[in-house]
Amino acid sequence: MTDPLLQRRARLMGPNVPTFYAEPVHVVRGQGVWLWDADGRRYLDCYNNVPHVGHCHPKVVEAIARQAATLNTHTRYLHGAVLDYIERLTATMGHGLSQAIMVCTGSEANDVALRMAQAATGATGLIATDNTYHGNTSAVSQLSTRRPPIGGYPSHVRLVPAPESLAPLGGSPEAQAGAFAANVARAIAELDEAGHGFAGFMLCPFFANEGFPTLERGFLDPTVAVIRRAGGxxxxxxxxxxxxxxxxxxxxxxxxxxxxxxxxxxxxMANGHPVGAVVTRPDIMAEFRTAFGYFNTFGGNPVAAAAALATLDVLEEEGLVGNACEVGAYLLDRMRALAHPMLAEVRGAGLFLGAEFTHDDGTPATAFADRLVEGLRQRGILAGRIGRAMNTLKIRPPMPFSRENADFLVDALDEVLAQTEEPA
Amino acid sequence: MTDPLLQRRARLMGPNVPTFYAEPVHVVRGQGVWLWDADGRRYLDCYNNVPHVGHCHPKVVEAIARQAATLNTHTRYLHGAVLDYIERLTATMGHGLSQAIMVCTGSEANDVALRMAQAATGATGLIATDNTYHGNTSAVSQLSTRRPPIGGYPSHVRLVPAPESLAPLGGSPEAQAGAFAANVARAIAELDEAGHGFAGFMLCPFFANEGFPTLERGFLDPTVAVIRRAGGxxxxxxxxxxxxxxxxxxxxxxxxxxxxxxxxxxxxMANGHPVGAVVTRPDIMAEFRTAFGYFNTFGGNPVAAAAALATLDVLEEEGLVGNACEVGAYLLDRMRALAHPMLAEVRGAGLFLGAEFTHDDGTPATAFADRLVEGLRQRGILAGRIGRAMNTLKIRPPMPFSRENADFLVDALDEVLAQTEEPA
Known part of the structure; x- marks a missing residue:
């Protein structure tokens, strides 16, 4: 560890602090889909979902600056912006999902969601998949296998096998939906037997940390039926x-x-400003709010609301969802045209794509995928890895990612693939 | 509920959302120690500790705006500002408290701290007082009596009687320190007997939510000895x-x-920007970081670090700690000079003061204290209540609070006291 910043980091933050790359990039500036390091080197950001509408988007920055200069107090007084935001947000959701609690992080949001399920059902049992991460609080870490909880998994938590693309549950893509639901039904029965009852199943609808296997629309229908029958x-x-x-x-x-x-x-949610939320139906919200007097000092304060509103505005004004659809499809096509004997599958949707690498015998090419990420970095591209064996290259750039950016990425990946050798 | 904003709030946030005042103030602007409502009415803020160096302090606003326009990404790359901040922060602490984890809220910080104690001791048992609040996550709410947890208190949590000013444990102020420690020793023995062992005691060193009873320096010494002996x-x-x-x-x-x-x-910590932290010694940090791969996306990101640094700068540059000492002492004197038959005690330190009200028979004058808060509001002053019976007026203004502000507050309080009747 020769980098003085890395040494300072270890001295001030302790050991085992998660970083990207053995020698992490020292970032100093960001704009749109680009990041710059301290040496002035530019990187195409193909990984970060936090700067959703682009690093340092001027409209979001201006909203934050203006509101921070006007009022930024806690949330026990009345203020209009947070209500405007919840109205805008819930209008996109349907199905009676019309009320929200504003928090500061996804972890806080999930911590609340678990208790909503417990308050609404009177049961405590929770289910998640066996290859996921939902956040860093004590309670939420109990549903995470990527960062196992201190003290181990409690008996009110059950983990069900995650769906996969290359090794689907039940032996085939067609059988996977039913096999997944059958495992959930078994977990619910176990929770009932253990006396916990079943409160809820927390899942990412894209199974992002699981490696986002290709799943048909309706994949979760059998599981949803099982959950509804059990009252969770x-x-x-x-x-x-x-x-x-x-x-x-x-x-x-x-x-x-x-x-x-x-x-x-x-x-x-707010392009980097610490904002999270839990949205639900009024019946569930009432159960939770009656059971627990939840209050979050910073959650949905005037600056948080302004930042989140501006992020929604930019998404709309710049047509970024359409861009994700169009550029994502183009990028998927180009990645699928890459030829490499270890490239087992290219998959994903919109601007959330992956390329899974395996050996001849079908086993995961984890070290090879790691070398690809390093090779891309050397060519000025930031990407990551995901999946059970971390053998899937993960592409998840800011939303203003263009066709040119896609070409730059795929051309570089093509070169890196040609030059990277499988580790001995 | 005739206020359209309150109606919207209930529609979009659900029932039972904590607010100040039955008809909360609709705040639109803040500056220094002042807040303005939508009708242009000005309030002297004697309550809010979030805008620590003053509402919308230009130096903090500028730091946020400049950094948000430059770079605001997650914390797995290297960036200098967060290290500068941890260095500055820990330099104020001593005793080997030299490493930190940056988070977004005090709740997240306490959630981590509880697990640090568990990781460092291998035990799970936790202690808090029986009249406190440490935050809103699942785990932390189990140590809070002011907002009891969903599902009740688990057996690894024990609550010990909080110290009090007017009704001290052990029957006298002199006996209170020993009585408090004896209760902690009993709780530790119970945790051992139940097989949980003892991990840690979380407490506010000012017992702020307990109503900040007057305690001598050294009050906790017997308790600390008990805790150290037990290895917690x-x-x-x-x-x-x-x-x-x-x-x-x-x-x-x-x-x-x-x-x-x-x-x-x-x-x-960052004058309203969502920032929190956990500071500890390297030995404890290593135990925690080895047991759990903690990562916080927004915690200590470049904007958070800039906001927290600027807040420290202003504290120093404007001599605000000295101001709290001087103006606090002046305010305490003036409050102590108030004469009212129900004013049982005025107490506190710096800019954290309280006035406790009781009836002739010594029982808490809760409704009377509530009327005082309302009366102050009508005179353009925001204050709160605290204590086991919520019969203590709580004064906790932004740190640039001046002698003039103190005079304005006490003069108004004097009038309100003269005009407020005890509810029938």
Missing amino acids: LILADEVQPGFGRLGDAFWGYQRLGFVPDVVTLGKP | LILADEVQPGFGRLGDAFWGYQRLGFVPDVVTLGKP
């Missing part, structure tokens, strides 16, 4: 797929074609 | 007393004269 709630964690990223729908649940009881939001 | 950690929640509010010390634990193992920060 479906909690849709839209932190990654939401706000139009998938191109053909504003929300992941709309694309998959099911109706959640609770929707949680985070990262991209 | 002391988690100091400095969200309310921290950052110089108490005037004669930058941190509450310094004023009371004890050494915490973990310090948590929130509300005033």
Whole structure:
């Protein structure tokens, strides 16, 4: 560890702090889809979903600056902006999802959502998939396998096998929906038997951390039927797929074609300003608000509301959901045209795409995928990895990503593929 | 509910949303110690600790605006500002409290602190007082009596009687420190017996939500000895007393004269920008970071770091800790000179003062205190209530509060006291 910044970081933050790359980029400036490091080197950002409408979008920056100079107090007085925002937000959702609690992070949102399910059902049992991450609080980390909780998994939490593209549950893509639902039904029965009862199933409607396997519209229908029969709630964690990223729908649940009881939001919501939300129906909200006097000091304060409103404005004014649809389709086509013996599948939707790499025998090419990410970085492109074995290249850029950006990425990836050797 | 904003709020946020006043103030602008409502009416803010260095302080606003326009991405790359901040922050703390995790809220900070204690001790048992609030996550709400958790208190949490001014534990102010420690020792024994072991005691070093009883320096010494003997950690929640509010010390634990193992920060840290932190020693940090791969997307991002740095700068440049000391002492004197048969005690430190009201028979004058808050509001002053029976008027203004502001407050309070009748 020769980088003085890395040394300072270890001294001031302790060991084992998650970073991207063994020698992380020292970023100093961002604009649109670009980031610059301290040496003035430019990177095409193909990874970050936080700057949803582009790094440092002037309209969002101006909204933050103006409101911060006018009023930024806590949320126990009355202020119009947060109500304007909830009205705009819930208008996109339908299905009676008309009320919201504003929070500061996706983790806080999911922490509330779990308790909403518990308050509404009177049960405590929770289900998630066995290859996911929903956040960093004590309660939410109990539903996360990518960062297992301190003290292990409690008995009121059950993890069901995640769907996969290359190794689908039930042995085939056709059988997967039923097999997934059968595992959920089994988990519910176990929770009932253990005396916890079933409160809710939290899932990402794009199964983003699971490696976003290709799933047909209606994939969750058998699971939803199982959940409804058991009286539990479906909690849709839209932190990654939401706000139009998938191109053909504003929300992941709309694309998959099911109706959640609770929707949680985070990262991209205010383009980097710490804002999250939990949206639900009035009946569930009343159960939660009666059971717990929830209050969040910063959640939905005037600056948070202004930043989130401006982000929605830019999405609309610049037609960024349409852009995600169009450029995403173009990028998917170009990536699918790449030829490499280890490229097992290219998949995704809108501006959330992946390329999964395997060895001849079908086993995951994890180290190879890692080398690709490093090779792309050397060519000025930031990307990531995902999936159970971290063998899927993950492309999830800011929404103003253009065809030119897509060409730049795929041309570079083509070169990197040609030059990268499988590790011995 | 005739106010259209209140109606909209209920429609969009649900029932039972915490607000100040039955008809909350509709705030639209803030500056320094002043807030303005939609009708242009000005209020002296004697309550809000979030705008620590004053509402909309231009230096903090400028830091936020400049950094938001330059770079605002997540925290897995390298960036210098967050390291500069942690260095500045921990330099004020001493006792090896040299490493920090940046988060977005005090609730997130306390949620981490509880797990630090559990990771460092291998035990799960937690203690808090029986009249407190430490935050809104699932885990943290289990230590809060002011907003009891959904599902009730779990068996690994024990609540000990809070210290009091007018009805001290053990029957006298002198006996209170020992009585408090004895209750903590009993709770630890119960946790051991139940098989949980003892991980940590979370407390506010000013017992702010408990009504900040008057306590001698050294009050916690017997308790600290009990905790150390049992191998548990002391988690100091400095969200309310921290950052110089108490005037004669930058941190509450310094004023009371004890050494915490973990310090948590929130509300005033970045003058309204959602920033919190957990500070601890490297040995505890290593235990936590090894046990859990904690990552917080927004925590300590470039804008958060810039806002927190600017807040520290203003505190120093404007001598606001000295101001809290001087104006606080002046305000305390003036409040103590108020004469009213129901005014049982005036107490506090720096710019965190209270006036407790009781009936002739010593029972809490809760409704009377509520009328005072309403009366002050009618005179353009925002204040609050606290204490077990909510019969203590709570004064906790932004730090640039002046002698003139203090005079305005006390003169108004004098009038309100003269004109307020005890409810029948």
